[in-house]
Amino acid sequence: MTTHAPAALRPEIDLDVCKGHGRCYMTAPDVFDCDDDGYPVVLGSATTSAAIREVERAAANCPEKAITLHPDVR
Amino acid sequence: MTELKDAASPDIQVDFDIHSPDAVEKVYDTYADLRSTCPVAHSTRYGGHFVATRYDDIHDIVRNPSVFSSSQINVPDSIGQDGEMIPIQIDPPDHTVYRRLITPLFSPKRMAALEPQIRDLVVRLLDDMAGRDRVDFIEAFARELPSQVFLALMGWDIADAPRLIEWVDTMVLGVPGASEEESLAAREAAGMEVYAYFAEMIDDREESPRSGEDEDEDITQILMDGTFDGRPLTQFEILNILLLMMIGGLHTVQGQLAHSVIYLAEHPEARQEILDDPDVIPSAVEEMLRYESAICPARKVTQDVVVGDVQLRQGDVILVPFGAANRDPEKFPEPDSVDLRRDPNPHLAFGAGNHRCVGSHLARLELRIAFEELHRRFPHYRLDPSDPPVRHLSQVKGVHRLPLILGESA
Ligand code: HEM
Ligand code: SF4
Numbered sequence: 001m002t003t004h005a006p007a008a009l010r011p012e013i014d015l016d017v018c019k020g021h022g023r024c025y026m027t028a029p030d031v032f033d034c035d036d037d038g039y040p041v042v043l044g045s046a047t048t049s050a051a052i053r054e055v056e057r058a059a060a061n062c063p064e065k066a067i068t069l070h071p072d073v074r
Numbered sequence: 075m076t077e078l079k080d081a082a083s084p085d086i087q088v089d090f091d092i093h094s095p096d097a098v099e100k101v102y103d104t105y106a107d108l109r110s111t112c113p114v115a116h117s118t119r120y121g122g123h124f125v126a127t128r129y130d131d132i133h134d135i136v137r138n139p140s141v142f143s144s145s146q147i148n149v150p151d152s153i154g155q156d157g158e159m160i161p162i163q164i165d166p167p168d169h170t171v172y173r174r175l176i177t178p179l180f181s182p183k184r185m186a187a188l189e190p191q192i193r194d195l196v197v198r199l200l201d202d203m204a205g206r207d208r209v210d211f212i213e214a215f216a217r218e219l220p221s222q223v224f225l226a227l228m229g230w231d232i233a234d235a236p237r238l239i240e241w242v243d244t245m246v247l248g249v250p251g252a253s254e255e256e257s258l259a260a261r262e263a264a265g266m267e268v269y270a271y272f273a274e275m276i277d278d279r280e281e282s283p284r285s286g287e288d289e290d291e292d293i294t295q296i297l298m299d300g301t302f303d304g305r306p307l308t309q310f311e312i313l314n315i316l317l318l319m320m321i322g323g324l325h326t327v328q329g330q331l332a333h334s335v336i337y338l339a340e341h342p343e344a345r346q347e348i349l350d351d352p353d354v355i356p357s358a359v360e361e362m363l364r365y366e367s368a369i370c371p372a373r374k375v376t377q378d379v380v381v382g383d384v385q386l387r388q389g390d391v392i393l394v395p396f397g398a399a400n401r402d403p404e405k406f407p408e409p410d411s412v413d414l415r416r417d418p419n420p421h422l423a424f425g426a427g428n429h430r431c432v433g434s435h436l437a438r439l440e441l442r443i444a445f446e447e448l449h450r451r452f453p454h455y456r457l458d459p460s461d462p463p464v465r466h467l468s469q470v471k472g473v474h475r476l477p478l479i480l481g482e483s484a
Pocket of ligand 1: 322
């Protein structure tokens with residue numbers, strides 16, 4: 001157990017707002033996959049510091065502002 | 075509360091002509107001026123239209139199709155198409171139904187499967203450039219690649235590329251410098267030839283269909299088997315969808331390739347960054363898309379609405395240059411400099427909202443492969459100072475001619 005375990009982030013995608021640009025799954029392939037039509041699928045929360053950085057970048061690069069990040073306390 | 079301005083207010087009138095051959099060299103300066111002095115401006119050209127230049131305004135407009143309709147996306151209204159181009163001139167709810175059919179045709183997974191075939195086309199074009207110390211990059215590469223990819227996707231003959239290229243040039247650019255009437259006549263004539271060609275391709279297919287072996291189905295066949303709310307697509311719909319895929323997929327990629335190569339020819343340090351670390355390419359592709367966002371569609375206002383401090387009225391037309399949005403300093407620090415690793419980079423080169431470019435996954439793939447193979451093969455190239463690139467504006471900014479000297483660096 002490390003005392004500096006990074007907080008986890010759980011991404012939520014508003015699929016009414018998302019238009020399938022794909023910037024999220026290109027930027028954070030460990031956190032997002034895409035379905036057969038090109039819309040994103042959340043694989044899970046970002047739990048490592050690398051994944052957290054990726055998912056934050058994905059949210060900032062989404063041209064539709066469709067991604068919200070929630071602290072995931074466990 | 076400041077008072078609202080409108081189309082008649084003298085202080086928002088600007089002499090902006092999106093089709094003027096003279097406007098292209100300094101268009102980003104023009105947008106910057108407008109953004110800082112008059113972010114919703116009005117031009118008397120083409121029957122009168124507004125021009126927006128702020129990222130946030132443009133973003134809001136394209137994501138609000140019930141107020142900003144796509145029924146008119148061009149100024150002047152026609153580029154020689156017969157009826158509406160599908161789906162780009164269709165508003166929801168019908169737009170949603172068409173996109174349900176078309177979006178999967180260009181999904182990232184379907185496109186990824188094309189990677190080897192596209193790489194093959196790229197390598198072949200580069201092979202033909204080998205041994206020459208000068209090429210017109212447009213003729214040798216940038217114009218060929220997207221047309222060959224389009225023909226391959228449709229399942230048609232790649233040897234037809236030159237014909238397609240000529241028609242699309244005319245439809246997109248009209249006859250630069252000619253009168254509006256002359257341009258329209260040329261566009262309509264080109265449009266007729268395109269429709270006739272497409273109709274021929276469809277007739278061929280009716281005689282010998284290619285459905286059945288799912289994976290091998292090409293786009294022509296999928297459209298011919300396609301439905302709208304349960305009924306088969308009409309030939310008219312199929313023709314207009316095909317026309318748009320062609321218009322949407324050729325000039326755009328050609329321009330993007332050319333703009334990127336011009337920048338990299340003039341900035342050897344940026345090219346070196348790609349040579350040293352090819353992993354930067356996907357992010358470099360995004361930054362070049364931001365830096366040179368070619369598309370400038372219009373929207374037609376369906377009800378009175380205020381943008382910034384300007385009152386727009388029902389029936390008004392507004393241009394939304396994505397190239398202006400993507401150089402907005404409020405959104406992108408140092409917007410006029412290229413940073414191949416820029417992050418975040420939520421650019422709008424492919425638009426936003428329901429009309430988000432359906433070909434964006436294909437375009438990205440073509441651009442990435444082209445960047446990779448071009449620099450593997452020709453790490454050094456520069457412009458020819460005695461024969462500089464010839465660019466054009468119009469609603470799809472682009473490049474006609476791009477003489478390159480291969481094997482030397484600026
Ligand atoms: C770098 C290349 C490209 C750029 C910059 C680009 C840009 C755009 C933009 C900005 C739009 C939205 C226009 C609007 O909101 O009115 C759009 C729509 C569209 N693009 Fe592209 N495009 C590119 C490549 C392609 C390719 C390769 C295709 C091939 C199929 C394509 C097909 C389309 C279609 C069919 C639409 C209409 C989508 C709709 O209305 O729902 N584009 N493109
Ligand atoms: S980047 Fe945004 S709009 Fe694009 S697929 Fe991801 S969530 Fe959707």
